[in-house]
Amino acid sequence: MAAEPVTLSETLIPSGVEPDLDHIRARNARSVWHPMAHPGVHQANPPRIITGAEGVYIEDDEGHRVIDAVGGIWNVNLGYSCTPIKQAIAQQLDVLPFYSAFKGTTSTRLIELADRLVGVLEPEGMRRAFFTSGGSDSVETALRLTRQFWKLAGQPGKVKFFSFKKGYHGTHFGGASVNGNDRFRKSYEPLLPGCIQLPFPSLYNNPFGIDDIDELTDVCLRQIEQEINYQGADSIAAFIAEPVLGAGGIQVPPPSLWPALRTLCDKYDILLIADEVVTGFGRTGSWFGARAWGVKPDMMCFAKAITSGYFPFGALMLNERIESAFMESGPEGAIGHGYTYSGHPVGCAAALATLDVTFSQDLPGNASARGEQLMDSLKVLQSEHEMIGDVRGKGLMVGIELVADRESKTPLDPQLGEALADRVFAAGAMIRVTGNIIIMSPPLVITESEIDSLTQALAVGFAGA
Ligand SMILES: Cc1ncc(COP(=O)(O)O)c(C=O)c1O
Structure with missing residues (x-):
């Protein structure tokens, strides 16, 4: 069915007024096709609407504030508050x-x-x-x-x-x-x-x-x-x-x-x-x-x-x-x-x-140090959870390969990976799952304690599996 015509004034969020998020969600479903997503599936499972960000944290329309372990999409190396x-x-x-x-x-x-x-x-x-x-x-x-x-x-x-x-x-x-x-x-x-x-x-x-x-x-x-x-x-x-x-x-x-x-x-x-x-x-x-x-x-x-x-x-x-x-x-x-x-x-x-x-800020140096810290924590998680087949990475480019069976290395059902990502999000971190692999590329400005928080969110996510 053809969408109703939208008038210009209807498309604008009046300045100085709190946006009506339900309205924005409906508009997204009605008008947007997202890159790297199936339009129909995406309509049935609406995307999170990211409404703000600070440092290495992002916020969504439901008030969640989580560490962005995706770093935008491999790109926000300096975090979201870089004044210069x-x-x-x-x-x-x-x-x-x-x-x-x-x-x-x-x-x-x-x-x-x-x-x-x-x-x-x-x-x-x-x-x-x-x-x-x-x-x-x-x-x-x-x-x-x-x-x-x-x-x-x-x-x-x-x-x-x-x-x-x-x-x-x-x-x-x-x-x-x-x-x-x-x-x-x-x-x-x-x-x-x-x-x-x-x-x-x-x-x-x-x-x-x-x-x-x-x-x-x-x-x-x-x-x-x-x-x-x-x-x-x-x-x-x-x-x-x-x-x-x-x-x-x-x-x-x-x-x-x-x-x-x-x-x-x-x-x-x-x-x-x-x-x-x-x-x-x-x-x-x-x-x-x-x-x-x-x-x-x-x-x-x-x-x-x-x-x-x-x-x-x-x-x-x-x-x-x-x-x-x-x-x-x-x-x-x-x-x-x-x-x-x-x-x-x-x-x-x-x-x-x-x-x-x-x-x-010698961010390559920080990527190296924080990457090692993250890998060490992931190795511990791997020893506790059978579904972590492999952890690998260099600096702050880190992956976790999820398997249904360690011996045969059978990939984990991608839906289980998505459910894991949702639990990690609820526990405080945005991660990205492609197929059976979790990909992490947090901002390079991330601190030691923020890596600890990210690891804790991952641990909560895996504990719920
Ligand atoms: C290695 C590599 N090359 C090229 C691209 C394409 O970049 P863009 O999405 O900015 O066109 C990407 C995107 O992720 C990439 O990872």
């Missing part, structure tokens, strides 16, 4: 709310940010910043500029992309094509041709039944090399990977994987793209995921925590090899790619403030 970011945004809105960075114009904050990022990423050899509006945009930019790079480099046949099974690279057609999770692929096929997903060495749950990480890593690397030879190195443009797989269930590679990937890419002249949309800016306990593994990628994709979620923003960083191919090219080196909001001045101001606070 809010002030930077407000000031920038006064000075210049927008100007385009397309050919012929730029803005001062954009220049400042590009310089800062190139400086911060000097150890990785990054030379240029190309700004975007988010993670999927940054990945799309990486894939498109990779294709252009190889054309400029006189090898136009290098067009294919390799990535990992279980990898997640956003939802644009390019990113979806390199994704390694059928949940994000099947409904949208046909995707980009020439995208090949290869096995990732997931120790807990691998299809080879191998339980030695070195042996497993060797097997995966051998498969990658065989596939390179099978496809032909002269057809492969790049390998794109997350330094720690996030949405794929927090899969932490062994320290040898990234250096070995770099070696393989060098051997066969394939670009290495680090998708740092989640791992960038401290989440794993290092400033960048690639830095944690001691590897210099050719490109690095950023978004999310680059502005701590206060403004939709992203960046692709490029090294000297890519830079010089474009700089030394003829007209075919013109970049036919970009977004209206590439380098939005307000986003640049937010990113600069975020960088300042991340440095001054």
Whole structure:
């Protein structure tokens, strides 16, 4: 049945008046389709309406105040009360709310940010910043500029992309094509041709039944090399990977994987793209995921925590090899790619403030310390609850794999996982469950006692299982 027409005045919440939350809920059910949700199922199970936030806490329309162990969605690294970011945004809105960075114009904050990022990423050899509006945009930019790079480099046949099974690279057609999770692929096929997903060495749950990480890593690397030879190195443009797989269930590679990937890419002249949309800016306990593994990628994709979620923003960083191919090219080196909001001045101001606070508070250091504290508590919980098959993580990227049976590692029914998340919420923490895996990525400003509160909420949730 068609919805009744809505008049303009009906859609507005009059200022200064307490909003009528039932009315807002009904409106949500009537008018909104949510990302990553089934519209019908979501209508039957309405979402929580988040009405406010402070520090690492969020509040909902029913008056719950809980620790946000999701950190927005991997992005609110500095928590919800970061005055320097809010002030930077407000000031920038006064000075210049927008100007385009397309050919012929730029803005001062954009220049400042590009310089800062190139400086911060000097150890990785990054030379240029190309700004975007988010993670999927940054990945799309990486894939498109990779294709252009190889054309400029006189090898136009290098067009294919390799990535990992279980990898997640956003939802644009390019990113979806390199994704390694059928949940994000099947409904949208046909995707980009020439995208090949290869096995990732997931120790807990691998299809080879191998339980030695070195042996497993060797097997995966051998498969990658065989596939390179099978496809032909002269057809492969790049390998794109997350330094720690996030949405794929927090899969932490062994320290040898990234250096070995770099070696393989060098051997066969394939670009290495680090998708740092989640791992960038401290989440794993290092400033960048690639830095944690001691590897210099050719490109690095950023978004999310680059502005701590206060403004939709992203960046692709490029090294000297890519830079010089474009700089030394003829007209075919013109970049036919970009977004209206590439380098939005307000986003640049937010990113600069975020960088300042991340440095001054050594948030990667806190992520490392608090991550260890959380992992220690989770190991204790694991010893008490059979349904915790595995706990794993790096810094404040932490996952709990829920199983129906430890021996067979049969995944727990996702509905039981959802019920667990509800109990944890009632006990004081928001967690996210995807399939049978709890994913946690709290703000990096979280304190020792707040981690204790989070652990207590988890313990209450598991005790009710
Ligand atoms: C590794 C990775 N890449 C890309 C993306 C896409 O980012 P966005 O949702 O900002 O488009 C995500 C989102 O979670 C991600 O985790």
